[in-house]
Amino acid sequence: MDVPSPKQTVASLRTLSHYEANAADFWEGTKHHDVSQNYDALLESLDGAPPFTILDFGCGPGRDLSYFRSLGHEAVGLDGCSAFCAMARRHSGCDVYEQDFLALSLPDDRFHGVFANASLFHVPSRELPRVLRELWAAMKRRGVLFASNPVGHDEEGWRGDRYGCYWDLERWRAIVTASGFEEIAHYYRPKGKPREEQPWLATVWRKVGLAKLLRGPASAPDAPERQRLSREAVQKIPATSSPPPCSKYIGIGTAITVGLSEASASPLA
Numbered sequence: 001m002d003v004p005s006p007k008q009t010v011a012s013l014r015t016l017s018h019y020e021a022n023a024a025d026f027w028e029g030t031k032h033h034d035v036s037q038n039y040d041a042l043l044e045s046l047d048g049a050p051p052f053t054i055l056d057f058g059c060g061p062g063r064d065l066s067y068f069r070s071l072g073h074e075a076v077g078l079d080g081c082s083a084f085c086a087m088a089r090r091h092s093g094c095d096v097y098e099q100d101f102l103a104l105s106l107p108d109d110r111f112h113g114v115f116a117n118a119s120l121f122h123v124p125s126r127e128l129p130r131v132l133r134e135l136w137a138a139m140k141r142r143g144v145l146f147a148s149n150p151v152g153h154d155e156e157g158w159r160g161d162r163y164g165c166y167w168d169l170e171r172w173r174a175i176v177t178a179s180g181f182e183e184i185a186h187y188y189r190p191k192g193k194p195r196e197e198q199p200w201l202a203t204v205w206r207k208v209g210l211a212k213l214l215r216g217p218a219s220a221p222d223a224p225e226r227q228r229l230s231r232e233a234v235q236k237i238p239a240t241s242s243p244p245p246c247s248k249y250i251g252i253g254t255a256i257t258v259g260l261s262e263a264s265a266s267p268l269a
Contacts, residue, residue, distance in 0.1 A: 023083035058119025062088030132179035
């Protein structure tokens with residue numbers, strides 16, 4: 001496993017410390033959010049018959065774990081915040097891995113689906129391809145990854161004590177595709193709003209085999225080209241300590257964190 005840089009470790013620890021101190025308020029601010037559109041996007045894309053084994057990546061206090069378990073699935077949480085892990089176990093009754101996103105230790109070939117709702121965009125850009133590859137390895141053949149991120153223009157940096165990356169669709173697509181996934185669908189949220197009032201980008205991905213990853217579909221760039229796009233996506237992110245203001249995207253109390261949250265304090269995640 002690659003070792004994160006000291007700078008990336010600081011990003012993780014500082015963000016986690018913020019949420020350790022605000023876990024109860026976070027739960028109260030997010031427990032009633034409606035993310036049913038995102039649940040459906042994952043579950044309707046899974047192959048085979050239920051029940052499925054689902055990793056809630058950045059499960060927070062356990063709202064989505066509880067939903068998946070209520071449907072009869074084997075739901076497993078993962079979060080880097082100790083307080084969130086304890087709350088998630090209590091609220092859902094599910095197993096929860098207490099792991100920083102930058103120091104994962106996951107079983108191979110375990111999960112039919114990974115639900116990363118407002119979580120992966122908190123991974124520093126230099127570590128994102130590695131984290132995606134580790135999720136790829138933990139997923140079953142033709143497994144499905146769901147990810148929801150706030151839309152941006154490839155900014156990265158701090159907002160208060162919380163760290164985040166704000167991708168546009170092109171850059172996000174290049175990085176995830178180069179990490180071993182093919183796109184199933186994407187949409188903007190909240191549903192039914194004009195595009196300028198849809199600050200969240202949801203994407204659904206299927207794990208592809210190594211042979212297909214190297215070959216790629218006939219209509220897609222070849223593997224070297226896709227890897228080049230992935231490198232460029234990371235290199236073009238501005239080296240800044242402060243991203244542009246994002247309050248219209250996320251709202252007060254947003255989960256801009258590394259290894260933490262399943263939703264923001266906005267009802268849009």
